[in-house]
Amino acid sequence: MRLAVAALALLGWLAGCGQRPSVEQTPGDAGRFQRELQEKLLDAKPGEIIEIPAGRHLLDRSLSLRVSGVTIRGAGMNATVLSFKGQRVGAEGLLVNASDFTLENLAIEDTRGDAVKINEGERITLRGLRIEWTGGPSTRNGAYGLYPVRTRNVLIEDCLVIGASDAGIYVGQSADIVVRRNRAHQNVAGIEIENSRRADVYENDVTLNTGGILVFNMPNLPQRGEGTRVYRNRIYANNTANFGAKGTPVASVPAGSGVVINSNDSVEIFDNELRDNATAHIIISSYFSTGYMTNEGVAKDFDPYPEAIHIHGNRFSGGGDSPDGLDLKTLKLAMFGLGGRFPAVLWDGYRDPKKLQGGKLPPELALCVRDAGPVLNADGPGKYRNPSLTREGFDCTLAALRAVELER
Amino acid sequence: MSGRSLQGPRSLQRPRALAGLTALSAVLALAAFLAGCTPQEAQPVFHAERNPATLADWQVLQIRAGVLGPTKGVIPYELNTPLFSDYAHKLRTVWLPAGTRAGYGADGALQLPVGSILSKTFYYPRRDAGNGAGASQGALQATAAAIGVLAGGRLALDQVQLIETRLLVRRAQGWQAVSYVWDDSQRHARLQRVGEIIPLELEGVGKFDYVVPDINQCAACHATDVERATLAPIGLKARHLDRDHDYGGKVGQKNQLVHLEQLGLLEAAAPAASASDGWTRAASWNDESASLDSRARAYLDINCGHCHNRQGPADTSGLALDAAETSPIALGVCKSPVAAGRGTGNKKFDIVPGHPDESIMVYRMASQDPGEMMPELGRSLVHREGLELIRRWIAEWPGAPGCAQEASNSARQSASSARLSRSQG
Numbered sequence: 001m002r003l004a005v006a007a008l009a010l011l012g013w014l015a016g017c018g019q020r021p022s023v024e025q026t027p028g029d030a031g032r033f034q035r036e037l038q039e040k041l042l043d044a045k046p047g048e049i050i051e052i053p054a055g056r057h058l059l060d061r062s063l064s065l066r067v068s069g070v071t072i073r074g075a076g077m078n079a080t081v082l083s084f085k086g087q088r089v090g091a092e093g094l095l096v097n098a099s100d101f102t103l104e105n106l107a108i109e110d111t112r113g114d115a116v117k118i119n120e121g122e123r124i125t126l127r128g129l130r131i132e133w134t135g136g137p138s139t140r141n142g143a144y145g146l147y148p149v150r151t152r153n154v155l156i157e158d159c160l161v162i163g164a165s166d167a168g169i170y171v172g173q174s175a176d177i178v179v180r181r182n183r184a185h186q187n188v189a190g191i192e193i194e195n196s197r198r199a200d201v202y203e204n205d206v207t208l209n210t211g212g213i214l215v216f217n218m219p220n221l222p223q224r225g226e227g228t229r230v231y232r233n234r235i236y237a238n239n240t241a242n243f244g245a246k247g248t249p250v251a252s253v254p255a256g257s258g259v260v261i262n263s264n265d266s267v268e269i270f271d272n273e274l275r276d277n278a279t280a281h282i283i284i285s286s287y288f289s290t291g292y293m294t295n296e297g298v299a300k301d302f303d304p305y306p307e308a309i310h311i312h313g314n315r316f317s318g319g320g321d322s323p324d325g326l327d328l329k330t331l332k333l334a335m336f337g338l339g340g341r342f343p344a345v346l347w348d349g350y351r352d353p354k355k356l357q358g359g360k361l362p363p364e365l366a367l368c369v370r371d372a373g374p375v376l377n378a379d380g381p382g383k384y385r386n387p388s389l390t391r392e393g394f395d396c397t398l399a400a401l402r403a404v405e406l407e408r
Numbered sequence: 409m410s411g412r413s414l415q416g417p418r419s420l421q422r423p424r425a426l427a428g429l430t431a432l433s434a435v436l437a438l439a440a441f442l443a444g445c446t447p448q449e450a451q452p453v454f455h456a457e458r459n460p461a462t463l464a465d466w467q468v469l470q471i472r473a474g475v476l477g478p479t480k481g482v483i484p485y486e487l488n489t490p491l492f493s494d495y496a497h498k499l500r501t502v503w504l505p506a507g508t509r510a511g512y513g514a515d516g517a518l519q520l521p522v523g524s525i526l527s528k529t530f531y532y533p534r535r536d537a538g539n540g541a542g543a544s545q546g547a548l549q550a551t552a553a554a555i556g557v558l559a560g561g562r563l564a565l566d567q568v569q570l571i572e573t574r575l576l577v578r579r580a581q582g583w584q585a586v587s588y589v590w591d592d593s594q595r596h597a598r599l600q601r602v603g604e605i606i607p608l609e610l611e612g613v614g615k616f617d618y619v620v621p622d623i624n625q626c627a628a629c630h631a632t633d634v635e636r637a638t639l640a641p642i643g644l645k646a647r648h649l650d651r652d653h654d655y656g657g658k659v660g661q662k663n664q665l666v667h668l669e670q671l672g673l674l675e676a677a678a679p680a681a682s683a684s685d686g687w688t689r690a691a692s693w694n695d696e697s698a699s700l701d702s703r704a705r706a707y708l709d710i711n712c713g714h715c716h717n718r719q720g721p722a723d724t725s726g727l728a729l730d731a732a733e734t735s736p737i738a739l740g741v742c743k744s745p746v747a748a749g750r751g752t753g754n755k756k757f758d759i760v761p762g763h764p765d766e767s768i769m770v771y772r773m774a775s776q777d778p779g780e781m782m783p784e785l786g787r788s789l790v791h792r793e794g795l796e797l798i799r800r801w802i803a804e805w806p807g808a809p810g811c812a813q814e815a816s817n818s819a820r821q822s823a824s825s826a827r828l829s830r831s832q833g
Contacts (some may be wrong), residue, residue: 038602042623061603064624066637088605089619095628097637097721113749119721120634142520142779143749149724150634166749173724218746220726220737247745247752247768290744294811297742319579388817403563 034059043189044070052106054079062090074106076129077160084111087392092117104128114144124148126156133163136247137186142163149173153406156182159321166250167192171199173223173379188244189214195225200404201213202234210237211257216249217264219302226265229401235259236275252290254279254324261306263287268401270308276318279328280342284309284367286350289380305352307365310398316344319321348380360393368396451480452503454523456579463573468503468527469528477562484561485664487648487692489706492791494618495550495610499561501527504673511675514647514685518596524578526641531568535611549659550610569647570594576641583639585626603764616788628785632714634721642714646688647731693797705731707794711783728760732739740769751780762809764799775797
C-alpha cells in the first residue's frame with residue numbers, strides 16, 4: 001500500500017517530464033530525480049512554484065537556483081525528504097543566488113557541507129523546514145543548516161534544525177531579519193546572527209546546543225553588525241560539548257552558554273526564559289576573548305568591544321553550576337565554591353579605553369543589565385587577576401530597539 | 409609584514425612595434441593565416457537563442473582524419489597558469505564574428521562582442537596513446553606532458569581521450585555557459601545541462617569522479633561579481649594570455665596577444681601597465697625560473713580569484729586571492745576564517761607564515777571532502793604539485809614566522825588569554 005502511494009506520488013511528479021514511473025529509490029539511483037529537479041531549477045521562471053512530492057529522495061550532488069521569484073515547496077518537513085547522505089559533489093545541499101525566494105515544507109538531511117546557502121538576494125523566506133544531520137552531533141556534520149549571507153529582508157520561521165557542526169541557523173552579513181518560532185537543537189550554535197543589521201530573534205525553542213543564540217561581529221568583513229533583539233525565546237540546557245572544528249568562531253563558545261554577545265553593538269535581550277545553561281545564561285564578550293585576536297590578522301578599524309547592550313526582564317533558573325573549560329571551572333571554584341554557581345550574566349570586562357568618560361562608557365554605549373542580579377566581571381584586561389561580582393554601572397536603561405518590519 | 413605580495417605591476421615586456429602595423433601588413437598576415445584553409449571549410453555558427461543538441465552544431469571544432477581541431481577563423485589559446493581540473497588538459501579556442509574585434513576592459517580583461525564563442529575541451533592523454541583511435545576509456549595519464557598535441561590547437565585522437573567541451577557564448581543578454589559531453593567513440597559530444605559524474609581512472613592517481621558541471625555550477629565560477637550575477641570569461645585576460653603559442657604553419661611560435669592583434673581580432677594598444685587598470689603578466693605556476701611569489705600568486709589567482717575577490721561569491725569570507733589583491737589580511741595572513749565550518753581542519757588562521765601545516769589554505773587544498781575542500785567545485789582530486797607550490801610559498805614566507813596571538817599594540821588593550829572562551833588546546 002505504501003509503495004502504491006509512493007508510486008502515485010512519483011507519477012504525479014514525473015507527469016510533466018515524460019519519464020517512466022518508478023518505485024522507491026535506492027542508493028545509486030540518485031540520478032533521475034536529481035536530474036529532473038535540477039532541470040526544473042535551471043528552467044524556472046519568476047513566479048514559478050516547484051513542488052516536490054512526499055517521499056525520500058536521494059541526491060548525490062548540490063542543487064542550485066539562480067532565478068529570482070521561485071518557490072520550492074514540499075509536502076511537509078517529515079513528508080518530503082531530500083537526503084544527501086551519499087553526496088559526492090558540492091559544498092551545499094541547495095545553493096541559491098536569487099531574490100524573492102521561498103523554500104518551505106520539506107526536509108534536507110545529511111549534506112556534506114551547508115544544507116541551504118543563499119548568497120546575495122532580497123526577500124528570502126525559509127519556512128517549515130527540517131534540516132538535520134541524522135547521526136546526531138558530530139564534527140563531521142556540515143557547518144550551517146540555514147545560511148543566508150549578504151541578503152536583505154529575510155524571514156526564517158517554523159523550522160527545525162538539528163546537528164549543524166557550526167550554526168543551525170546562521171544569518172551573516174545581512175540586514176532586516178526575522179528569525180521566529182524555530183527549533184534549534186543539538187547544534188554547536190543554535191542560532192547565530194553575525195555582522196548583520198536589524199535582526200529580531202523571537203519565540204524560538206533553543207536547547208541542547210553548545211551555545212543557544214549568538215550575536216557576533218567578526219573582523220575583516222565589509223559590514224559590521226548592530227541592532228539585534230533577542231526576545232520571548234526559550235533557551236535552555238544548551239550544554240552539549242562543543243563539537244565545532246577549531247578555528248571557527250563558534251569553537252570559542254563554552255558549552256553551557258545561553259546567549260553570547262561578541263563584539264556586537266545595540267543588542268537588546270529581554271523576556272526570554274533562560275534555564276539550566278551550565279556555564280552562563282548570558283555572556284557579554286569582546287573579540288579579545290575569542291582567542292583569535294592578532295596584530296597581523298585583524299583590520300585596524302575593527303571595533304572588538306560590545307556596546308549599547310540592554311538586558312532586561314528575562315527569567316533565569318538553574319545553570320552556571322558547571323562551566324566549560326579549565327579557566328572557567330577554576331574561576332567558578334575560586335569565587336563560588338564547589339556547590340556554587342555563576343550569576344546569570346558574565347562579562348569579560350573589556351571596554352574601549354578611548355570611549356571611557358570618568359571611567360564609564362557614555363550612557364548611549366553602556367552595558368545595561370537589569371533583573372539579573374549582579375554581573376560577573378571576569379577582568380580580562382587585568383589578566384583575570386581580579387574578577388568581581390558587581391552591579392555598578394549596569395543599572396541603566398537604553399532606548400528600546402525598533403521592531404524589524406519586513407512588510408509581508 | 410610580508411612585502412612579497414605587494415608588487416606593483418611590472419612594465420609591459422612585449423613587442424611594441426605592432427601599434428604601427430600598416431593595413432598592408434595586416435592583410436598579409438591574414439593572408440598567411442588563411443593560406444591553409446580550403447574554401448569549403450566549416451566555420452562557426454552562432455546560436456543566438458538556444459543551445460543546440462550537439463557540439464557539432466556550433467562548428468567551432470571539427471574532426472578530420474583522426475585529428476580534432478579548430479574550424480575556420482577559430483583561434484586556439486592557452487594560459488600562463490591554468491585552473492586545475494583533476495589533471496585534465498584543455499584545448500581552448502576563441503572565435504569572434506566576422507568584422508569584429510575585442511578590446512581591453514578593466515583588469516586587462518578582453519571584451520568580446522556579441523556573437524563570440526569560447527570553447528574549452530577537457531581531455532586526458534591515454535596510457536595506450538598510439539594504439540589506435542576509438543579505444544574505450546581505460547586508464548588515463550595524469551601528466552603535464554603535451555601528448556597528442558599538434559600545432560595549431562589540434563589533438564591526435566588516438567592519443568587522447570576527450571571528456572567534455574564547455575562553451576561560453578556571448579549572447580545579447582550576456583555570457584552563457586553550456587557543456588557538451590563526448591561519447592566513448594570520440595565522435596559526438598552531446599548537450600548536458602544538468603551535469604554528470606563520469607567515473608575515470610588516472611594512472612598513479614587512481615579512480616575518481618570527474619564532474620561535468622550543471623549550467624548553474626558554471627555560473628558558480630564564472631559569475632565573478634556575485635551581486636551582478638552575470639557571467640564572464642575568467643582566463644581571457646591579458647595577464648593570462650601574454651605568452652607564446654605554437655600556431656603551426658607559417659605563423660609558428662608567436663605571442664598570443666600579438667597574434668590576435670595581427671589578425672585584427674584585438675585592439676592594438678594594450679592599456680598602460682598602471683596600478684589602476686593595467687595588468688602584470690601572470691607567471692606560469694610551474695616555471696622554476698619565475699619567483700616563488702609570482703608563481704604562487706598566479707596559481708591562487710586562476711584557481712581561487714574568480715570567487716575570492718572583493719566582488720566575488722566568496723567576498724563573504726573576507727579572503728581575496730585575485731592578482732590585484734595587496735592587503736595581507738585579505739590574502740589570509742593570520743586571518744581567522746568567517747564561515748569555514750569544519751573546513752578549518754582545526755586550524756585557526758588562513759595562512760600562518762612559515763607554517764604551511766598550520767594554515768587553513770593548505771588544509772582545504774589538500775582535502776577531497778566536498779564539505780571542506782577548496783575550490784568547492786571543479787576538482788575531485790588533490791593537485792599535489794599545486795599544493796606543494798603553496799606549501800613552499802607559505803613555508804618560505806619572509807619575516808618572522810607564526811602569528812603573534814594576543815594583540816598588544818598600544819592602541820588596544822592587551823589580552824593575556826582567552827579566559828572566557830573554552831580551551832582551544
